[in-house]
Amino acid sequence: MSGSIYDTAWVSLVSKTVDGSTQWVFPHSFQHIYNAQSADGSWQGDGSIPDAIINTMACLLSLKSHESSWNGGVNDIAPRAAKAASYLVDALQGWDILSTERIAFEMIVPSLMEQLEKYGLTFDFPQKEILLKLSKKKLAMVNFEIVYKHHTTVLHSLEAFAGKIDFDRLTHHLRNGSLMASPSSTAAYLMYASKWDESAERYLNHVIDQCQSYGYGAVCNVWPTTVFEFSWSICNLFESGFDASRLDKECLDRIANILYDSLAAEKGIIGFAANVGPDSDDTAKALTALQFLQKPFSMDPLIKAFELPTHFQCFQFERNPSLSANCNILIALLRASNPAGYENQILKAATFITSEWWTTEGTVEDKWHLSRWYPAMLTSQGLVHLLYLHGQGLFPQISDDLLKVKIPTTLFTIIVRILQSQRPDGSWGEGGSREETAYAVLALANLSSLPYSELIREQIATSVSLARSYLTTSNAVDNLHIAPADYIWVGKIGYGVEHVCNSYIVSALNIAVPLYEPSTVSVGAPPIPVSKVESFTKFYGRLQMYKGFPKWRLVAWIVEGYLYLPELARVRLDVFDRDGMKKDPYFEYLPFSWTGPNGMEETYTSPQTIFDMIVISMVNFQVDEFFDLVVQKHGPGAIQSLKHAIGVICDDLEKGIVPKALPKAGTNGHSNGHSNGHSNGTNGTESEQKDSSYQDIHSRLSHFVNFVFTYPRIEYASPNDHGQLRREMRIYLLAHTQQCEDNVRLQAQEHFDPYLTPPSSYLKWVRGTASDHLSSQYAFAFIACLLGHSQNKAKGGVREDYFPTAEIKYIAQDCSGHLSVICRIFNDWGSMRRDREEKNLNATFFPEFEGRAKNKSDEQLKSELRAISDYERKTLQLSFDELLRVCQKTVGPAQGKRLHEVVRLFYNASEMYTEIYEFRDLSTWQA
Template structure:
């Protein structure tokens, strides 16, 4: 996972008293923030408006804290600090003026940005005057309508632990210490840093976690670490589904990795999160189940269904406000590779209705990936799986309306048309990205396996050939991460970029 200024800025605000003197604990993080400021005043990457806003807000807060605390040792003074803050504030105001809040899906933004606005205001930086402020506050109130501080003090984990910085000054941070796993708060550097900043007692385990993550990036940190189950399940399942065999990937490493996945599923009663000890979610659980079934280790979906099934779809987490299109695609795929898929027919039909309706409503905005080609790829894979199981006689009782005009065949036809229309005429790729082209090419190859695609077979074959050449001639870009993925801010992954490029060929 690529590093980000947002989380790095929270580390830059951590202080520790050592030998009677208070020191900034992560001077390299503060240096990284300064080096990330652009000539226009903004900080860090800006793949989307919310990235520019959150990176810049957190950086401004860190600069302001350093400016207001000159007696704290560990970082050399910055001569033009106030000028940098003024430039960052001006940049931020310009972005906020045009920010489309209602189309933003990044993790926890509706609780994080209001908190940052308040913290900046308390530090003398007022950025509240922008058109979407009232909409933002309404989203914040909706998100926290059922929130009580006591929810964080209980033994059970909640997704809010990943964003404890949003509750600075609002909760008793000493009362959440029991949630530390490996020194981290739900594997979030910024949340863990906020815990250290706000706790009355120093936590050596949390410090060790942050030091380890910061040293790996020379002060820069990602939005989540570690993410082992996510990386294993996404990469291996993608390669295996695309046609790679266990023998090609290596029987011994596959066995070791699958044992790790099985161990985590068993320890959590059949569900898992993106890493050991992290709150389980439907997305990672589904990917792990799918992976194990791909390598012949029969794994059922019963617990996944029990924990995550909702009225009209599957929820990724408890108390989520925005549902996930891609997570439901992965849940559907997991149920389809189960040994007795027909046993889950009610749930399969439920997810099919949800996915087809979202598609026809034109609401293909996923909460975990910015690129529509990713959702199109997953939806294609899931629907082609349904057709194959139906053709084998396993799912004969799927209602006709889910197969015909507004159902599977209609959606697949739309996806094919959309992919062919959006392919670049100049280079044969999508989005100028090897990873995104990998998404699209994987979808096209699935679509090409269907008999009805023969009507436009020549166009499909040409599109596949052009996309293949695009990837083959850009092998050097396969491990260049692009920020297609969504966390608190957008991020990229060398592993995922390489996986999708290789799997597509």
């Protein structure tokens, strides 16, 4: 395991009184950190800002503690300490607290700051208040009485609780002299307990002896890690296809005996080493390893100790679940001698895993690992093996939702993200990590077994070949020493493990690609229509926004879109029945309008949000059809009925009254929105016919509004975001009636060009009614509710606005406004011929264009539209630049970038239609 400057600093702080004088117990540890200080005053660790800050604070505390006594007080510690403090002042300015993943950092850093204040050192930085609030919140969640009685994870980070916890009440938690195998926590115990403990001193001396390769006096982050290193290494080798006959039998037998005996000694559940406290992650890995080693141990204690109603916990008393632990449990249960006997638990784990991928906004991460490819690899291994065993007839209870929708989409999403993230040299990870590169190869080997990966299997093979070349040329197998790029396991600082890293690399070089014969892998998703994918690839490749992207990426995004189509088809007529309409030509374009932009800028919006926006895009096309059909069916007089219905419905919404949905077909009532009145006009009085027509209109509009405002994934959106959606809904629906009125007036003219009674200038029209009519602003309000719901639900149900300040809201909505105008311009561009035939109001009919008066050709008119759109794009880019600046200033670099990315995604989804309209009209002409 890699050395830990942080833990070494804590060990260097241990002193005891001997014959009345205070002595440093581990002077070589101080000498080690003294020698390791960088020229800029820091101690870097893995090279990240969080590690550098945590390391440097701990070492600075040690420097100040030794300043007056080291070498009799004759030393250069003072200038070294000043340099370290200067480094911290600068580094803390750019620290993004909310994106930091380190164990207990929100407790450790404030504690170090408190202790440094005793030496007159204070630090102010932009996110200090955020850090202190997190610290206060976490401290309030710690019940010290539970800590005194039970072996909890708090014992791993006791140094963070100096002055807050009674160390004398923790003696009984010592195991082989350590507190949860943590050198820093054990050092803190020796520092703050009133009675000296010889076993703890022996433990630290033993760790120092074991870590001499990092310099005498150095210690590692955790010691020992016997179960962890043995289990992970064995599982990696066997899962990649190594046969026991190729390995050292005597060594395998010894490892099997150690793992088996450790489990037996602790009643079937274990931690990363003996007697450190059990967790489901290490237990599952040990059980899997024993299955491979032909020495199986019962899975029942694992299930009994860690199963919860919806998932498996990693530790007792944990606050949030671990994705990787649930993956490792799934993998273990699938490897059991009788996996069918654990069907309920297997499907529970699989459901939780896919839900995490289906709903997580941004990259999917795990709390125990810094690499996003680690959970990707584990998910691939678990879910593909599940599909393989299902293909052999197991797990008949698996739901269609899981088998046909969630698992296929999850796994293909992972393929796309991995392939897109490979570096030019064939590696993955910042700085080119050997271990992360191995994760990606192992994931791709599993994922290429999926039948629907066939269309990009050549790219997968190319990617794997390039990665293996990188691992070979970087001498990854022979060079066992861990580099900072491989410090990707989450502890109090990032760390790496040589043997585990090496086992991943060897496995990546050995594994078959694909791992399973695709025909043996059961998948519920329908076959991907190859000819259509090829046709769409050619078409989308003509769009300006996709030029320069390799063909395989377009293919991958199109295939990803097709995986949504079965579920989209299921809800196709849930809102509007589409009676009287031609086939909807836009239907197969819908998924790619979101999967393409999402992949293009690697936004990594969740599949759930992507699907929700595909649905709302489809419904918005249907709203257009509905308004056109109402006027066609009932005549211009229906416009007033529409306005009245909209007014009633939206007024009720403001009062908190959501209109009722139509009864479903087959229930009491009238499906498809038809009332008992004589809406066809063949019977009844004129008054009855009007009443029936109004009822039809009101019922269907009510059904649509009900669909939007009872959408399950906007429930936790803030009141402000809900309010904005209500306002935009009214504007959107009334814009449709205004468009209908304009069309009626236009149709009364002898010539459609010019429009003789325009409601305003073209500029006001295109920025008002015309762009509102396209649904962009209301759809933007809807996506803010979706993402706000997701964010707030993750925070325990608080109701915070997705865009957190008035300034950010204003700029984001301004971006949405500009893109709405651009989209409307090209909508008019694409529908010019149809609008002339149907006499629908088009931009080019406005007097400003003087089309007929000057006998302009379509190309001339389009040239003018493009010039206006270019102006809008320039102003939009300025808005985007300002949005990024303000967001990052307000909520930090990572979260600010995320808010900007979401608005960019919405823009690109709209931009795609803008570019499509240059080639095709996707509107549905009435039958």
